[in-house]
Amino acid sequence: MKNSFTLTCFLLSLMASAQFTISGTILDESGEPLLGVNVYVEGTYDGATSDLEGHFSFETAQTDDLVLIVSSIGFIKETIALTGSTDTIEVKLREEISQLNSVIITAGSFNASEENQREVLRPLDIATTAGATADIPGALNTLPGTQRVGETGRLFVRGGEGRETKTFIDGMLVHEEYSPTAPNTPSRSRFSPFMFKGASFSTGGYSAEFGQALSSALVLESKEAAESNRTDLSFMTVGADVSTTQTLPNGSVAAKVQYTNLTPYFEFIPQNLQWDTAPTSWDGNIAVRQKTGKTGLLKLYANLSTSSLAIREASISEPEILLPATVSNDYTYLNASYRTLLSDKWGIRTGTSFTTSSDFASLDKASRKQDLLGFHSKLVGDYQHSDRFALVVGGELMGRSIKQRLQEQETYHRKVDEYTGASFAELEFYFSKDIALKTGLRGEYNALNEEMSVDPRIAAAYKTGTHSQVSIAYGRFRQSASDEVIINAPSAEQEKATHYIANYQHVADGQTFRIEAYEKRYSDLAQFQDINNTASYQYRGDGHARGIELFWRDRKSIKNLDYWVSYSFLDTERTYRNYPGAYTPPFASSHNFSVVTKKFIDQLKSQVGVTYSFASARTYNDRNSERFLSGRTPAYHDLSFNISYLYSNQIIIHAMVNNALGINNVFGYEYASEPDTNGVFARRAITPPAKRFIFLGIFITLSKNKGINQLPNL
Amino acid sequence: MKRSILVLFSVAIAFGTIANGQFEKAMGASIPAIFSSQSAEDLQEVINRLSRIGESEKTRWEPYYYTSYGYIKMSGFYKSQEDKDKYLELAISEAEKGLAVDGGNSELVSLKGYAYMMQLTIDPGTRGMTYSGLAFEQLNKAVALNPQNPRAHYLLGRMQHGTAQFMGGGDGGACKSLATAKNLFENAASPKNPFAPSWGEETTNSAIADLCGN
Numbered sequence: 001m002k003n004s005f006t007l008t009c010f011l012l013s014l015m016a017s018a019q020f021t022i023s024g025t026i027l028d029e030s031g032e033p034l035l036g037v038n039v040y041v042e043g044t045y046d047g048a049t050s051d052l053e054g055h056f057s058f059e060t061a062q063t064d065d066l067v068l069i070v071s072s073i074g075f076i077k078e079t080i081a082l083t084g085s086t087d088t089i090e091v092k093l094r095e096e097i098s099q100l101n102s103v104i105i106t107a108g109s110f111n112a113s114e115e116n117q118r119e120v121l122r123p124l125d126i127a128t129t130a131g132a133t134a135d136i137p138g139a140l141n142t143l144p145g146t147q148r149v150g151e152t153g154r155l156f157v158r159g160g161e162g163r164e165t166k167t168f169i170d171g172m173l174v175h176e177e178y179s180p181t182a183p184n185t186p187s188r189s190r191f192s193p194f195m196f197k198g199a200s201f202s203t204g205g206y207s208a209e210f211g212q213a214l215s216s217a218l219v220l221e222s223k224e225a226a227e228s229n230r231t232d233l234s235f236m237t238v239g240a241d242v243s244t245t246q247t248l249p250n251g252s253v254a255a256k257v258q259y260t261n262l263t264p265y266f267e268f269i270p271q272n273l274q275w276d277t278a279p280t281s282w283d284g285n286i287a288v289r290q291k292t293g294k295t296g297l298l299k300l301y302a303n304l305s306t307s308s309l310a311i312r313e314a315s316i317s318e319p320e321i322l323l324p325a326t327v328s329n330d331y332t333y334l335n336a337s338y339r340t341l342l343s344d345k346w347g348i349r350t351g352t353s354f355t356t357s358s359d360f361a362s363l364d365k366a367s368r369k370q371d372l373l374g375f376h377s378k379l380v381g382d383y384q385h386s387d388r389f390a391l392v393v394g395g396e397l398m399g400r401s402i403k404q405r406l407q408e409q410e411t412y413h414r415k416v417d418e419y420t421g422a423s424f425a426e427l428e429f430y431f432s433k434d435i436a437l438k439t440g441l442r443g444e445y446n447a448l449n450e451e452m453s454v455d456p457r458i459a460a461a462y463k464t465g466t467h468s469q470v471s472i473a474y475g476r477f478r479q480s481a482s483d484e485v486i487i488n489a490p491s492a493e494q495e496k497a498t499h500y501i502a503n504y505q506h507v508a509d510g511q512t513f514r515i516e517a518y519e520k521r522y523s524d525l526a527q528f529q530d531i532n533n534t535a536s537y538q539y540r541g542d543g544h545a546r547g548i549e550l551f552w553r554d555r556k557s558i559k560n561l562d563y564w565v566s567y568s569f570l571d572t573e574r575t576y577r578n579y580p581g582a583y584t585p586p587f588a589s590s591h592n593f594s595v596v597t598k599k600f601i602d603q604l605k606s607q608v609g610v611t612y613s614f615a616s617a618r619t620y621n622d623r624n625s626e627r628f629l630s631g632r633t634p635a636y637h638d639l640s641f642n643i644s645y646l647y648s649n650q651i652i653i654h655a656m657v658n659n660a661l662g663i664n665n666v667f668g669y670e671y672a673s674e675p676d677t678n679g680v681f682a683r684r685a686i687t688p689p690a691k692r693f694i695f696l697g698i699f700i701t702l703s704k705n706k707g708i709n710q711l712p713n714l
Numbered sequence: 715m716k717r718s719i720l721v722l723f724s725v726a727i728a729f730g731t732i733a734n735g736q737f738e739k740a741m742g743a744s745i746p747a748i749f750s751s752q753s754a755e756d757l758q759e760v761i762n763r764l765s766r767i768g769e770s771e772k773t774r775w776e777p778y779y780y781t782s783y784g785y786i787k788m789s790g791f792y793k794s795q796e797d798k799d800k801y802l803e804l805a806i807s808e809a810e811k812g813l814a815v816d817g818g819n820s821e822l823v824s825l826k827g828y829a830y831m832m833q834l835t836i837d838p839g840t841r842g843m844t845y846s847g848l849a850f851e852q853l854n855k856a857v858a859l860n861p862q863n864p865r866a867h868y869l870l871g872r873m874q875h876g877t878a879q880f881m882g883g884g885d886g887g888a889c890k891s892l893a894t895a896k897n898l899f900e901n902a903a904s905p906k907n908p909f910a911p912s913w914g915e916e917t918t919n920s921a922i923a924d925l926c927g928n
Contacts, residue, residue, distance in 0.1 A: 035755065036754075036758040036759070036762070038762035038765065040762075043769075045736060045740050045763075045766050045767055046766075047763075047766050049758060052755075073800070073804065100796070100800070227851055509794070509795070510795070600842075649886070
């Protein structure tokens with residue numbers, strides 16, 4: 001017994017005497033000492049924290065296979081195997097390149113995200129912008145790079161047509177993303193901003209992952225699985241909706257049904273159109289989210305809608321003659337996507353989307369029926385080698401089929417099927433946290449015109465200060481000619497655009513300043529004398545768009561006030577379609593300006609917003625003039641207000657009025673097809689059907705979670 | 715032979731108690747230091763100590779509780795929004811490390827809710843709605859996971875108070891939650907786990923005095 005006690009004492013003292021000291025200095029890359037670094041022996045409590053001089057010192061009992069870990073917030077963890085005698089050691093830590101400290105490639109893109117504090121916009125900003133009516137394109141139209149085209153409500157980017165902007169949801173293409181509307185009434189996106197947790201709006205120079213868009217890509221990322229149950233009811237002057245979200249084990253399911261009918265609204269607000277049937281629609285949405293394994297997420301989304309309207313349209317030359325016109329649309333969009341991590345470094349994303357859209361439009365006895373079927377399938381691998389190097393590779397297949405039936409005196413049937421295969425690779429490299437380079441290639445094969453192509457994309461960014469950076473981008477982009485062209489001439493060449501962009505951005509403490517200059521060159525645009533005369537088709541049209549854009553946002557200077565100011569200057573001309581030379585097209589305006597303000601007023605428990613938008617004159621073709629596109633519309637002005645009043649925690653009352661001043665905006669003129677007896681073509685101004693749009697709604701949330709209401713949804 | 719077995723046995727016991735005692739000793743020294751440290755440097759040193767313990771003890775959630783709590787406290791030492799967010803996000807990720815050890819732990823879920831609540835207070839005007847949803851979600855969940863957790867009720871009470879102030883009128887159930895917390899603190903049996911969190915009684919009482927006085 002005595003022996004064993006002695007032995008124990010001996011062993012214990014041996015252990016005590018086996019303690020040895022590890023000490024040293026921790027520095028950053030530039031040799032400056034680092035404070036607060038955790039230095040310790042792996043698997044033990046033995047360690048210390050570096051002091052102001054970067055020094056540390058501690059004792060450890062472990063002697064064999066000693067692994068030292070050096071770890072600090074914002075730096076890459078170092079693991080050092082210590083062998084034999086070690087006196088003092090010096091460790092240099094490299095700063096981790098993260099979203100928070102690194103340069104980001106911003107040329108050409110505006111990002112909205114809840115997660116990244118440095119983004120210019122939040123998803124909520126989209127919903128609360130006055131004048132935008134909680135419509136994504138409506139809100140993006142207050143950003144630089146867009147031109148107001150009031151009669152369509154679509155995104156027109158940097159002198160491009162509306163069709164040159166493509167929308168992607170979770171990476172998958174959407175066809176016909178706008179709801180049909182009455183003539184000259186701005187259409188809305190079919191997709192509510194509340195569905196999304198992030199948006200990236202590129203006005204040029206975007207990633208090789210996206211194609212078939214000459215000007216712009218709007219990439220929307222839908223929300224992840226919901227974590228609480230809720231049911232929402234909305235009663236609006238234009239209809240009602242009900243939605244519910246239920247959590248599932250490892251997932252959630254959400255459904256929404258919306259009914260819109262403008263008949264009662266038109267009773268109160270006089271319209272300068274004669275309605276037979278005011279716009280009426282049913283919309284249904286279902287979203288399922290299911291987590292699989294540790295990192296997998298499956299998203300299913302379906303949107304179904306049916307809408308119709310009927311008006312009496314006056315003849316331009318003889319306004320007393322009213323012709324019945326109808327528009328109806330049935331629409332389905334299905335999107336399934338899945339992503340997961342395969343290992344520490346590899347992740348995959350895959351998805352498929354289907355769109356069917358069946359349009360019918362008639363004017364008197366003539367009618368046009370068009371059925372569109374679109375699909376898109378994609379597989380992408382994401383490889384994250386380190387914080388400095390990442391690679392994205394993938395392939396995709398896009399198809400669309402358009403069937404038309406035109407009925408005038410005779411009936412015509414036309415049909416075109418287009419398939420495009422593409423593969424892409426893009427690598428992103430950070431030389432340091434201050435210099436980033438992104439370079440990609442996109443190869444495409446179009447089965448319709450048998451065109452094979454490879455387009456480069458390059459972007460770089462350099463951090464010029466703690467809060468400022470410059471960024472440049474170059475890329476070549478292509479897109480199939482417009483539907484009306486390819487349905488006449490399936491072998492039509494693809495249209496091309498080359499973008500050059502330079503950007504400076506300064507973001508600090510709630511203030512953002514951006515200036516961006518760009519040049520975009522179009523080539524191979526379709527030209528014709530008569531769109532129905534296929535023999536007259538040529539693909540030699542070209543053009544340019546160049547401009548300077550400014551953006552300023554300030555959330556800091558005035559308490560509870562958030563505002564942004566955008567200005568875009570655009571110089572563009574193109575020779576295409578039936579243009580006799582280079583002209584500024586009717587959808588382009590040289591100067592666009594917006595001021596968006598939002599303020600929360602505590603006393604009123606309300607958020608109020610005011611937006612002013614301006615667009616300078618647009619061209620139109622004056623048929624009574626010899627010169628082409630010689631007409632100039634008046635400038636466009638709009639002053640819109642909105643207010644969201646928190647009646648209680650879960651009841652919100654929202655009101656808004658667009659064009660509060662009732663300014664008579666003219667978007668262009670339509671001309672009679674034949675001259676009158678004096679040889680003059682009669683004309684009619686293209687104007688909104690009512691000067692103001694007024695909206696009132698009550699939004700009620702039913703949830704056990706009292707913190708949830710629909711304000712984020714407004 | 716017998717003797718040598720005995721010797722080995724006693725050595726094993728000696729080792730065992732050292733190994734066990736080590737956790738108790740280290741935690742016992744570090745937990746009060748989290749509460750008493752008065753500067754970012756001191757606090758980081760204690761957090762570092764606790765994260766070493768957390769990494770060594772794969773089955774203990776408590777070290778992560780205190781590193782998470784420490785980062786919430788740390789965010790208070792900084793002025794800029796970016797710094798505050800950085801530490802509050804670290805607080806959330808530390809709480810999640812703890813939840814990876816003990817999934818349904820009401821204390822850790824409360825801390826996540828606490829961190830969201832602090833993120834909300836950085837910029838209530840723009841963050842109000844998103845973050846109040848996140849904070850309530852976690853705090854309600856914490857109460858549901860363990861209705862006997864006084865800290866969950868206390869934090870929920872603070873959140874309810876803040877929201878009610880924002881909405882104007884009423885207390886949003888804050889005083890009821892605080893009273894529940896007070897009651898639970900007063901009647902709490904001495905904890906089985908000496909390292910489980912025990913803070914909050916004083917702050918609850920002073921919150922009641924400030925907000926629920928007649």
